[in-house]
Amino acid sequence: MAEIRxxxxxxxxxxxxxxxxxxxxxxxxxxxxxxxxxAVNLAAVNYHFGSKESLIQEVFxxxxxxxxxxxxRVLVEMEDAAAGKPLKPSQIVDxxxxxxxxxxxxxxxxGVTFLRLLGRTLxxxxxxxxxxxxxxYATVMDRYKEAFFKALPDVPKAEIVWRFHFMLGATxxxxxxxxxxxxxx
Amino acid sequence: MAEIRxxxxxxxxxxxxxxxxxxxxxxxxxxxxxxxxxAVNLAAVNYHFGSKESLIQEVFxxxxxxxxxxxxRVLVEMEDAAAGKPLKPSQIVDxxxxxxxxxxxxxxxxGVTFLRLLGRTLxxxxxxxxxxxxxxYATVMDRYKEAFFKALPDVPKAEIVWRFHFMLGATxxxxxxxxxxxxxx
DNA sequence: GTCTATATCATGATAGAC
DNA sequence: GTCTATCATGATATAGAC
Numbered sequence: 001m002a003e004i005r006x007x008x009x010x011x012x013x014x015x016x017x018x019x020x021x022x023x024x025x026x027x028x029x030x031x032x033x034x035x036x037x038x039a040v041n042l043a044a045v046n047y048h049f050g051s052k053e054s055l056i057q058e059v060f061x062x063x064x065x066x067x068x069x070x071x072x073r074v075l076v077e078m079e080d081a082a083a084g085k086p087l088k089p090s091q092i093v094d095x096x097x098x099x100x101x102x103x104x105x106x107x108x109x110x111g112v113t114f115l116r117l118l119g120r121t122l123x124x125x126x127x128x129x130x131x132x133x134x135x136x137y138a139t140v141m142d143r144y145k146e147a148f149f150k151a152l153p154d155v156p157k158a159e160i161v162w163r164f165h166f167m168l169g170a171t172x173x174x175x176x177x178x179x180x181x182x183x184x185x
Numbered sequence: 186m187a188e189i190r191x192x193x194x195x196x197x198x199x200x201x202x203x204x205x206x207x208x209x210x211x212x213x214x215x216x217x218x219x220x221x222x223x224a225v226n227l228a229a230v231n232y233h234f235g236s237k238e239s240l241i242q243e244v245f246x247x248x249x250x251x252x253x254x255x256x257x258r259v260l261v262e263m264e265d266a267a268a269g270k271p272l273k274p275s276q277i278v279d280x281x282x283x284x285x286x287x288x289x290x291x292x293x294x295x296g297v298t299f300l301r302l303l304g305r306t307l308x309x310x311x312x313x314x315x316x317x318x319x320x321x322y323a324t325v326m327d328r329y330k331e332a333f334f335k336a337l338p339d340v341p342k343a344e345i346v347w348r349f350h351f352m353l354g355a356t357x358x359x360x361x362x363x364x365x366x367x368x369x370x
Numbered sequence: 371g372t373c374t375a376t377a378t379c380a381t382g383a384t385a386g387a388c
Numbered sequence: 389g390t391c392t393a394t395c396a397t398g399a400t401a402t403a404g405a406c
Contacts, residue, residue: 009389025310027212030381041391046383048389123305123361125210162359169358170351176308178315194371215399226373231401233371 010048012038017059018110022117026056026126057132059117063103063110068140071099075147092147097171119172195233197223202244203295207302211241211311242317244302248288248295253325256284260332277332282356304357 016038020029031052035042049055074095078087103109110117124130148160201223205214216237220227234240259280263272288294295302309315333345 023310025210025212027210028310031383032381041389042382043384043391044389052382120308120310122358123308125208125213125305165359166355170355173307173354173358174347174350178308216401217398226371227400228373228402229371237400 009038009040009044012040013045013048013055014059014062017055018117019113021056021059022113022120025120026124026129031055053128056129060121060133060136063114063118064136066109067100067103068136071096071140072143074099075143079147086153087147087151089148089151092144092151093167095147096144097167100171115175116177119175120178122168122172194223194225194229197225198230198233198240199244199247202240203302204298206241206244207298207305210305211309211314216240238313241314245306245318245321248299248303249321251294252285252288253321256281256325257328259284260328264332271338272332272336274333274336277329277336278352280332281329282352285356300360301362304360304362307353307357 013034016034017029020034020037023029024033031045032042034055035044038044045052045055049058075092078091078095100115104112104115121129121133124133145161145164148164149157152160198219201219202214205219205222208214209218216230217227219240220229223229230237230240234243260277263276263280285300289297289300306314306318309318330346330349333349334342337345
């Protein structure tokens with residue numbers, strides 16, 4: 001015996017939080033909702049994470065650490081293989097967005113749920129979350145921007161940044177999948 | 186004398202609501218914040234609009250009524266001018282997105298503030314808002330989709346719908362302007 | 371129409387027994 | 389580590405004086 005039993009309270013809170021923050025946003029998700037969904041006690045969130053703010057940051061960090069490393073790994077690998085020659089822009093795009101989309105198939109890494117949460121969070125109203133996200137992203141974003149600059153030496157940098165923005169917006173909106181305009185088909 | 190004085194309580198609430206919902210989202214904006222910002226009494230929102238839900242719907246309707254009519258007017262005008270010949274896709278794009286972007290310069294119609302609110306609301310967590318927006322948009326969206334179908338008879342309809350989605354996502358994200366990835370430039 | 375005052379409820383957080 | 393019980397606060401909404 002010696003039953004594992006707990007099935008990890010911490011992890012269950014993170015899973016429930018991820019799903020509920022995705023569905024209702026940060027402000028719209030109460031800790032009562034999270035803990036009842038996770039079938040743990042209300043006080044458990046504060047015990048394990050300290051606060052609701054710290055909880056959502058941990059929800060993101062759990063997935064982003066891997067995503068950041070993977071994106072970086074893929075980029076460096078491509079650059080090494082190219083041996084000094086410039087990468088094709090499509091390669092860089094695939095390194096950034098392809099890596100993200102492959103998370104959708106990986107339930108261990110959050111799957112579609114986390115992808116949607118991430119997509120919606122780019123326009124999340126709560127400022128501390130956007131700030132936190134920007135900070136988490138900063139290093140990798142800068143590396144990819146540099147890669148684009150090198151791959152497209154004739155395109156003004158500001159133009160590249162805009163294109164990156166547009167791709168990111170299109171992707172995140174498609175992923176968020178809110179279907180605000182579904183109308184009737 | 187006979188002082189106008191009130192400067193329209195109703196309008197002041199709508200203006201404050203528009204700005205604050207844009208900045209903090211629906212759940213993140215309390216009625217106390219709105220009424221204090223608008224320098225009106227707390228009870229005024231319920232008196233004039235009935236509830237917080239009705240208030241935000243009115244915030245949208247005030248602007249969308251005009252936008253919907255204008256988008257429709259522009260499209261019909263182009264179709265009439267074409268006299269049966271198919272429109273160029275770029276014309277349709279301009280009718281839809283150009284009309285929207287021209288609102289940014291029109292302070293009377295909400296300007297940049299409303300545009301940002303609209304952009305962020307496409308991924309708004311509160312479901313009743315997305316449902317409301319989808320309903321408000323439905324008629325015009327369907328008309329524009331039809332126009333694209335006619336203008337691009339060789340492109341599968343599902344493909345056109347996806348492209349529309351991507352444009353919308355890219356636009357709304359650029360407009361929302363949260364700069365979640367600004368990092369350091 | 372606008373105010374004050376208040377009802378009612380849900381929230382995030384914590385203290386303290388087990 | 390996990391529970392119950394509770395605090396303090398802030399939320400939406402409304403009743404009723406002016």
